[in-house]
Amino acid sequence: MGVSAVLFYSISAFILVTGLLAVTTRKIFRSAIWLLFSLIGIAGLYFWMQMEFIAAVQVIVYVGGIVVLIIFSIFLTQQSGLEMLKPLRLRTLISLLAVLSGFSLTYQFIYRYRFVASSHMPIDVRVANIGSQMLSTSAHGYVLPFELVSILLLAAMIGCIVIAIKIKPAKK
């Protein structure tokens, strides 16, 4: 086993352990911190696959944006030191059963399927290449989804403000 394989297996174990802790720990603030570590581990996996741009986007958007937003909302909505209620034992058992059977079924299909690579040239993931391919107006460009996503972001921003705005009661 080379250095690369050792690196991959340690990153994967880190991701899975922290992800599992994030969904099972009973203190909500710790759960958010475990989620943070799991997302950093996923960024490490992207670095391992030599997708530096995606790894940077992952760190900026998820770790710097979404987790900070989640931590803010935890502080706004509840006492973070309190433990959450334990889930019902029956519910835990049933969901464990569903998840394990789903996982074994899915992985069995993946394990049996023979994947065939369509090309063997090295992938070109320089930022200039990503940008020019995404915004090209030819057959393989992604300029229409790009514009749609920008409209979606604007709509989401306005929607958030409208939903979370506090209306002052009218003074008499």
Next chain:
Amino acid sequence: MNEVPLSHILFVSTALFFTGMYGLFTRRNMITMLMSIELILNSVNINFIAFNKYLHAGKLDGVFFTIFIITIAAAEAAVAIAIIINLYRSHDSIDVEDTADMKY
């Protein structure tokens, strides 16, 4: 890079997906359910990147899909947190069992 087969990366993403599903099934707090959804979306992103890297190296479609998923996940998280804060103001709780106004 080439000593790790594709199925091992898919094992990681599948396990992460079902970890998120477990959290979604067992947790009743809206913020923790949102965290589980983030885990699920991330496992999908790992899949897209791995397929693009291993199978379709000539194109960049998986990278583009990953970028769009990250963007939409950010928008979704922001809207979800706005809804959660609004719910907390009206119900003083963000437990999904307590919000039964529209049940039945």
